[in-house]
Amino acid sequence: MDILLLVIGLILTLVGIAGAILPVIPGVPISWLGLLCLYLAPSLPFDWTFIIITGVVAITLYILDYIIPAMGTKRFGGSKAGAWGTTIGLIVGILAPIPFGILIGPFVGALLGELIFNQTEGSKALKAAFGSFIGFLASTFIKVFATLVYLGLFIYKVFMNWELFFS
Template sequence: MDIFLIIIAALFMVLGIIGSFLPVLPGPLTSWVGLLIFHLTDVVPMNWTFLIITFVIALGIWILDYIIPAIGTKRFGGSRAGMIGTSIGLIVGLLSPIPGGIIIGPFVGALIGELMNKSEFDKAMKAAFGSFLGFLASTLIKFMIALIFFGLFIVKFVEYQEVIFK
């Protein structure tokens, strides 16, 4: 049963890293669920302090994920339509076969969203750039936290590997 839980935990860790780029999946929170499942095994002792601290970090990043792009958009004069366009552009960019779609998609989506909001082209371009910068900053932070959580998972796995594979 422990091996099954460890495999499920590892899958959640990988999903957390992938979720750093997908707006529908909260990356760090998903990675934290992986850490929780890992600590629920019989071979790894439960460390509540560790789990609470990592949960607070994951929750804080999840909240910031909604605030950072909004700050970027507002700072550069954008609107809600630009932020929605950024999210739609990200999904389209991920699904498109073009190289760099994950980078081009959010920018083009924000630009189209701002233009649909009756903004002038220059203002729409500036807002799209702000939305794009906010998206990049938010994604980078989520990705780094998910990688750190994955590193913590690996460290604990190596620490208890003798007991796991007994």
């Protein structure tokens, strides 16, 4: 049972890292589930404090993931159309076979959202698209960092308790 939970936990933490970049997968909560699986292994003593603190961090970052890009858009004068354009542009950028599509897509999506749907003039639309893009980058950076920290904690706990799992 220990090995099964260890493998499932590792898979969940790795999927969480992918989810930190892909908008359809809640990366940080999935990485946290990987830590939870690790602690559910019968050989490892359960640490409520660790699970609660990392869980609160995961929930907070999940909520902030929706707030930070909107803050970036609003701060630079953007609208909901720009924020939606960022998300749609990210999805198109991931699927499009162009280099750096994941970076170009959100910016172009926000710009098109502002120009077409909000009918913002050129310079204001460009500024709003830039704000939306900065919000997206900030949110993505925080999520990637958090999921990598969760992976590091996972690996650390496995190596510190190696003899419990493989004895």
